[in-house]
């Protein structure tokens with residue numbers, strides 16, 4: 001059992017810039033001109049509860065603090081502020097070796113001088129286990145001892161069996177492919193039976209095909225072991241396909257924590273809406289004006305979408321006061337339909353991807369492009385004009401200033 | 413000289429011709445085209461370095477070996493005659509009788525056995541100490557490396573002054589603080605070699621430290637992190653990540669330091685200044701044989717024996733320390 005609680009966790013890296021030299025400090029009259037190196041806040045007020053056995057994915061663009069958070073959980077990085085608990089035990093100052101977690105690195109980090117077998121067995125050889133023995137007087141006592149060779153062999157073979165790397169056990173890392181190395185690295189992690197698995201972009205160094213197959217293998221591994229997994233990736237597809245709980249991050253701040261479907265259907269803000277889903281959600285600047293029954297959205301080219309508020313997700317009543325509000329309309333490519341009437345759009349380019357075709361369009365007299373996904377196959381011609389229907393049930397609305405969704409979220 | 417140059421050039425041509433010949437055969441066997449133009453380019457590129465090596469390395473070695481079979485006497489070069497294995501016999505007799513050569517071998521052996529682990533251990537410790545990104549460490553690196561840049565003669569003289577027997581010597585003044593009477597470190601048969609070891613380890617270790625440092629930066633950070641997650645404490649990480657990572661470097665360093673140590677001569681010669689039982693080493697002995705006794709032939713024979721000995725040990729070291737090839 002391992003429940004993790006991250007409470008207000010922050011990470012501040014001291015600046016790598018140099019302090020102004022002592023001479024500069026002495027001889028500059030205007031002290032305000034001396035630039036003090038500024039500390040860098042990599043993770044800010046991170047709050048998260050992770051239940052036992054969950055598959056949590058941290059996802060976000062590169063540099064948003066995912067690895068830093070994971071490494072703080074592992075103990076490889078100090079926690080600047082906040083608390084980390086595992087089963088109500090404060091972990092902040094516990095050494096990584098005593099946290100009972102295992103980590104898989106993006107670069108595999110296999111010991112290059114050891115064979116796959118020894119790499120997997122490494123942690124078992126290092127750690128001692130508790131064992132109860134009965135001495136000849138019949139007293140039982142608990143001792144700490146190393147694993148025996150047979151015990152180690154049994155566990156290594158078990159891990160190798162699960163990961164399908166039995167025939168690779170005699171090889172050194174330099175004699176294996178990336179995918180094989182990553183399997184060995186997974187083996188090294190599972191063999192110890194840790195309470196939590198931490199995986200930092202474990203598939204990023206693999207080619208696309210292998211990535212897809214390893215993805216499902218890791219999910220299977222999770223189902224089989226039932227242990228808590230914390231998985232870091234910058235790839236939203238990986239996140240959506242693997243996670244049971246997804247944590248979207250940006251600039252060190254959590255944007256949204258949700259199930260994959262809810263993240264897709266009910267994004268909290270523009271960032272999440274744009275980050276999750278391919279092709280990226282289309283955004284239009286609109287002016288919203290309406291009441292509880294009828295909502296008008298005026299697009300930049302002056303056209304107006306008249307929507308039935310009853311059909312839409314519930315809008316925050318503050319915006320339904322018949323005043324004008326600057327908003328952002330978000331709609332996914334597959335929820336824009338070519339129809340007989342609606343908003344006028346011009347086709348600029350198209351990409352045929354088998355059954356689906358992506359049409360890159362723009363509003364008349366506007367330059368900003370958006371994408372329409374359609375299953376129709378016809379002879380598309382550059383410059384053709386269309387009318388577009390916006391699916392009321394599927395549209396998203398955000399406040400332009402704060403970027404937050406003004407629609408009601410998922411029912412929980 | 414001209415004759416030997418021509419002979420060498422002929423030998424070089426012959427070797428090169430053989431290489432080309434076998435390459436052509438191999439290419440034919442694999443149905444590949446052989447590019448003679450490339451062979452000519454390779455030949456021209458190899459020529460300068462090869463000639464240099466022949467004239468300044470191989471030729472002296474061959475000459476020296478040749479002298480080993482003559483009674484070449486420094487002041488009478490024209491009376492030189494071929495004497496067969498007499499010089500080698502003389503050398504072995506000298507060793508058997510416990511003469512100067514035997515003492516030299518014993519001193520050199522003691523020096524090598526102590527200085528190799530000491531110098532390498534010291535270099536490794538210093539490298540570990542300097543291997544962090546704190547800005548202050550650059551000062552230490554400079555300090556530790558500085559002796560390498562100073563001439564051997566200068567440092568030998570420096571140590572001689574530090575260890576001088578009078579009460580004004582630096583070391584004796586220091587010992588006086590603890591009430592220890594003045595010692596004559598370098599005239600004492602028991603301690604002279606020890607201080608020679610200290611002086612040369614101190615002088616040399618900065619260079620190996622630098623090599624270790626660059627090897628340390630080559631060990632990936634994640635390996636240490638993986639080891640921490642696997643439950644290793646600092647010492648276990650050193651043992652299981654650092655040392656294996658340094659192994660190829662270590663092999664190189666052991667071999668080079670060993671060879672350098674076998675040739676020790678400057679410190680015993682300059683720090684003690686007399687040819688005595690406590691400080692003769694093999695190189696020092698050979699030097700004396702040539703420039704005091706003028707026995708070039710005999711000295712060449714000893715040099716040849718020493719070369720064979722060092723070569724053998726080096727091969728053994730490589731076999732035991734080197735990577736096992738699969």
Ligand SMILES: Nc1ncnc2c1ncn2[C@@H]1O[C@H](COP(=O)(O)OP(=O)(O)O)[C@@H](O)[C@H]1O
Pocket residue numbers: 013014016040042060061062063064065066067068069
């Ligand atoms: N040791 C460090 N010192 C200073 N800044 C760091 C350090 N490690 C990471 N950072 C910064 O912290 C931010 C978050 O990094 P990281 O957690 O690695 O991002 P990612 O989400 O891509 O894994 C980045 O902007 C990075 O530059």
Ligand SMILES: [Mg+2]
Pocket residue numbers: 063066067068201
């Ligand atoms: Mg990262």
